Amino acid sequence: MERNRTGTVNFYKDFIKETAKNFLMGNAAFQKWRAKRPRAGAYYTGKDEELERYAFLGLNLLRKHVGDIKGKSICEIGAGDYLTSGLSMLAAGATRYAVIDRFPGDYTGSIAKEWYRVISDNWAKTYPEIDWAEDIKAEDFPENYGERLELIKQPIETAKTKSKFDIVCSFQVGEHISDIDAFAEMNKRLMVETGGVALHRIDFGPHDSWFWYKDPLTFLRFSDKVWNLTGSNRGVPNRFRHHQFMDAFERAGFTVEIVYSADFVEQTIDFPRLHPKFQAMPHESMLVGTAIYLLRLK
Numbered sequence: 001m002e003r004n005r006t007g008t009v010n011f012y013k014d015f016i017k018e019t020a021k022n023f024l025m026g027n028a029a030f031q032k033w034r035a036k037r038p039r040a041g042a043y044y045t046g047k048d049e050e051l052e053r054y055a056f057l058g059l060n061l062l063r064k065h066v067g068d069i070k071g072k073s074i075c076e077i078g079a080g081d082y083l084t085s086g087l088s089m090l091a092a093g094a095t096r097y098a099v100i101d102r103f104p105g106d107y108t109g110s111i112a113k114e115w116y117r118v119i120s121d122n123w124a125k126t127y128p129e130i131d132w133a134e135d136i137k138a139e140d141f142p143e144n145y146g147e148r149l150e151l152i153k154q155p156i157e158t159a160k161t162k163s164k165f166d167i168v169c170s171f172q173v174g175e176h177i178s179d180i181d182a183f184a185e186m187n188k189r190l191m192v193e194t195g196g197v198a199l200h201r202i203d204f205g206p207h208d209s210w211f212w213y214k215d216p217l218t219f220l221r222f223s224d225k226v227w228n229l230t231g232s233n234r235g236v237p238n239r240f241r242h243h244q245f246m247d248a249f250e251r252a253g254f255t256v257e258i259v260y261s262a263d264f265v266e267q268t269i270d271f272p273r274l275h276p277k278f279q280a281m282p283h284e285s286m287l288v289g290t291a292i293y294l295l296r297l298k
């Protein structure tokens with residue numbers, strides 16, 4: 001037993017819990033039911049931080065690291081439960097928005113609709129400098145925007161579209177992709193050749209039960225085989241580390257700028273307890289907790 005910020009955690013119990021969740025997700029009926037439920041508990045309860053996290057994060061990161069998105073076409077990988085970032089990007093003047101998601105959420109259900117209304121209601125106060133685009137309304141989103149919206153319900157490894165985009169982006173997705181070379185290559189397939197960019201924010205930290213442990217890398221103590229028991233049917237972290245993404249992006253022909261990174265607190269990590277595979281990796285890479293990568297074709 002270990003004590004942490006929420007009380008007691010139990011390594012073996014948590015392992016069994018995560019393995020059981022994975023087993024259930026192997027059942028098609030359960031998977032369908034699960035897809036209708038919010039994954040991140042992301043209901044809007046009136047707090048500004050919920051808006052920032054679930055509605056405006058993607059737009060804000062694009063504006064900060066890529067620039068004005070007005071007139072740009074955008075493809076987002078793994079938008080999550082609702083098309084909140086898509087609506088924000090279109091409202092800020094993007095011409096087209098596409099989403100590629102292996103487990104798409106309920107984009108037209110009542111919770112989604114509530115989010116779209118909230119985005120519209122809070123727009124002027126959040127972005128006094130950006131006029132809401134005249135040609136889009138929250139009330140009939142997403143149904144009435146078929147020409148400007150492309151929904152590709154497939155994993156990036158196999159997703160196909162004829163369209164090309166000025167901006168390819170993802171937020172908290174790279175850590176869930178099983179094939180990071182396919183993830184890197186996909187940017188090349190989707191991006192316009194001249195002036196195209198990609199922005200990917202990757203969270204290298206613990207998810208699910210492992211989030212509550214004092215050592216943020218507790219989930220790297222398992223071998224791949226054992227880890228797979230907790231996640232073969234669902235999107236648990238792939239456990240690829242920062243240097244492996246850098247290598248994959250470079251192999252795919254990109255120059256990579258790390259526009260943001262934040263490290264774990266080194267003293268909280270029990271390095272000798274990591275699986276040997278991770279102990280052998282570059283120390284600096286193991287410390288990276290979050291990174292945002294800006295890719296341009298070489």
Ligand SMILES: C[S@@+](CC[C@H](N)C(=O)[O-])C[C@H]1O[C@@H](n2cnc3c(N)ncnc32)[C@H](O)[C@@H]1O
Nearest residue numbers: 078079080100101102103155156171172173176
């Ligand atoms: C942790 S969620 C992040 C959602 C949202 N971007 C956010 O920041 O809240 C990861 C998303 O990536 C999607 N995803 C995971 N693996 C994928 C894959 N191989 N291809 C496409 N989408 C994938 C999931 O379905 C999910 O919507």
